[in-house]
Amino acid sequence: MASEENLPNSYFAFDLLKKLKVPYHVRRHSLKVAEKALDLAEKMDENDVDKDLIEIGGILHDIGRSKTHGFKHAIIGAKILKERGFSKRLSRICETHMLGGLDKEDAKQVGLPERDYMPLTLEEKIICLADKHIAGTKDVSIEQRFEKWFSKYGKTQILTKAKERIDIIKKEIENLSK
Ligand SMILES: [Fe+2]
Structure with a gap:
């Protein structure tokens, strides 16, 4: 990657969460997501994924929760x-990690500016998927995660679409894994 790209190291990134007063349970969740994302990346060809970006993106993906836990945390984080002048690749990870990504229609429904927030790069997809696997700090299956959401919120269109998208992302990552 371009050497001028500003990607903090993991200590700096974790300190930044504390400095901005991201709640303790969110910081623990974020470390778990980074760990899970690295586990997924570990199985892939190292030419395909940037593990530094994945680790730091995992740590920082919920930094917007320093301000709100609503859907806006993704754009606030970005x-x-x-x-702070960090790599655009990091802010994209923030913007695209919710559910299975949000399209314009979803965005409108949850009160975000109407545009796509879909994970496109492998790093974005890996963080999005890892985040679904980590409920709080617990590693759960995608089925478990969505069953819980379905029973809480019903099989809403937005959740159904999210499940379909995550299943596709999961398959894509599995197909690229050794
Ligand atoms: Fe989040």
Whole structure:
């Protein structure tokens, strides 16, 4: 990757969460997501994925929860990282990690500016998937995660679409794994 790209190291990234007062349980969740994402990346060809980006993206994906736990945390997180001059690849990870990514229609429904927030790169997809696997700090299956959401919120269109997208991402990553 370009050497001028600003990617903090993991200590700096974790300290930043504390400094911005991201709640303790979110910080623990974030470390678990980073760990899970690295586990997924470990099985892939190292030419295909940037593990540094995955680790730091995992640590910082929920940094917007320093301000809100609503859907806006993704764009707030991206803004925080952009303002600090960090790599755009990191802010994209923030923006695209919710559910299975959000399309314009989903965005409108949850009150976000109407555009796509879909994970496109492998790193974005890996963080999005790892985040679904980590409920709090617990590693769960995708089926378990969505069953829980379905029973809480019903089989809503947005959740059904999310499940389909995550299943596709999961398959894609499995197909690229050794
Ligand atoms: Fe999040």
